Amino acid sequence: MAMADAYQIQSNGGDSQSKPLLELYVKASGIDARRIGADLFCQEFWMELYALYEIGVARVEVKTVNVNSEAFKKNFLGAQPPIMIEEEKELTYTDNREIEGRIFHLAKEFNVPLFEKDPSAEKRIENLYRNFKLFLRAKVEFDKGKKEPSRVEDLPAQIKVHYNRVCEQLSNIDQLLSERKTRYLLGNSMTEYDCELMPRLHHIRIIGLSLLGFDIPHNFTHLWNYILTAYRTAAFIESCPADQDIIHHYKEQLNLFTNQRETLQSPTKTHTIPEKVLSDIRVKGLAPDVNVH
Amino acid sequence: MAMADAYQIQSNGGDSQSKPLLELYVKASGIDARRIGADLFCQEFWMELYALYEIGVARVEVKTVNVNSEAFKKNFLGAQPPIMIEEEKELTYTDNREIEGRIFHLAKEFNVPLFEKDPSAEKRIENLYRNFKLFLRAKVEFDKGKKEPSRVEDLPAQIKVHYNRVCEQLSNIDQLLSERKTRYLLGNSMTEYDCELMPRLHHIRIIGLSLLGFDIPHNFTHLWNYILTAYRTAAFIESCPADQDIIHHYKEQLNLFTNQRETLQSPTKTHTIPEKVLSDIRVKGLAPDVNVH
Structure with a gap:
């Protein structure tokens, strides 16, 4: 299959022929089609x-695709990333339900606890x-029109209500994590809930800082420790777009002016947390490297 | 929520307050944003x-949205249709898995057999x-460059192989239907498999005729009878885009010239089947109106 705009960015080809090869096509950044875009499902x-x-x-291969390119449109005829292909079976999964179905069955076959159910965790993260x-x-x-984002204290009530809800829900997750005392949401290994929540928390953080003058409250120590866990999880780090690509994605949707800071800068990834929070985490003995015996 | 480009095209508002109200946002046609587009998941x-x-x-309300409009981008920030909203619960389902999950639970709650499983039917339709x-x-x-689509007999072997596979799979479905002698794939009521297969068969038919010089073989009587069932099923008819909108969708993806036939014509829907096939269906006593006692 010829894909003029596809760039292979990760190949974990092993020598085992028995392992299925899954190719995942993810949306490219609007800044540079060789970079990962900020699509959460991808x-x-x-x-x-x-x-x-x-x-x-x-075996997994991930390729970024420029969804606006003619080559992509012709190859996939209207399907949108994420798209997964399993060439050996001649199957193309263009629907999130199908992609998850295939991953679910593989996980089940090999007893990987990726899809354990937990309604209470689900409830906390859904909104x-x-x-x-x-x-x-x-x-x-x-x-709109202001030089700097306004401060939360200056917001009118009908906007403050949205702010309060976001904080309330972040607090609920912080609470859950403090009760469970686990590395990931359900335990000590990653599940689908983490694959859903971690990228969303990272977007909230990056977009909060760059567009809203908002940061995740620093007193949510357990939540911040969870974010730190994301920044130390290979699956998250590898699949994470650069800050500039995340910001560009939201600016495009919000019809905001994209400045050269994002488009010309070398891509960087914020994978550190505030010093004060880090120190709180250490004091409470939560950091993974402190917990390791 | 202000949606400059949303047009309400169907409203089944009842007086019952207890029934959940589900709003489905579907992709508009590229010809006219008030018309339904040809997205299969929608x-x-x-x-x-x-x-x-x-x-x-x-209760169900369906709205078409122009995904390229600034209003849509701002309202949904990167999410793509189908999108379902349940305002009472303050929930937005932007993921096919979430949408299906909600419909699944409603169907289960009211014992609607919409999601019965049948691996053998699934196998026949997946490819x-x-x-x-x-x-x-x-x-x-x-x-490319030809005035008329070439005939199947004149195709080189590497394209003919694709043609043969399509026919083989259509034949498998025809076979399944002839064995089961049911109105829908699994029985006498519609299931998710029909919601998946009927729109795809209709696209194959419309695009086959307009772009490929291809028709579903007329000797697949049971398959044609199934297509006729679609054309007599309200759920299918209501949700079906016009021929012109289907053709426009594929031409856009294939980067083909869109002529005025599609964009200026009054929209029409081909919901009839060839006379000869209809007569075979009658002879075999398969037509729904003949089967009714």
């Missing part, structure tokens, strides 16, 4: 596939991102 | 929701559309 499946690759269950988007949209609209 | 979920609406389980797309792409490429 990162979610990439993380799940990475988990299967890490324990030797599958967070929706509410963040409502807050983002309302505040960006309110700040 | 039609699939629309049909499923229609099934719930018909038996009084849910059909992929193979049709491979055939379409190869033949359109081969026919």
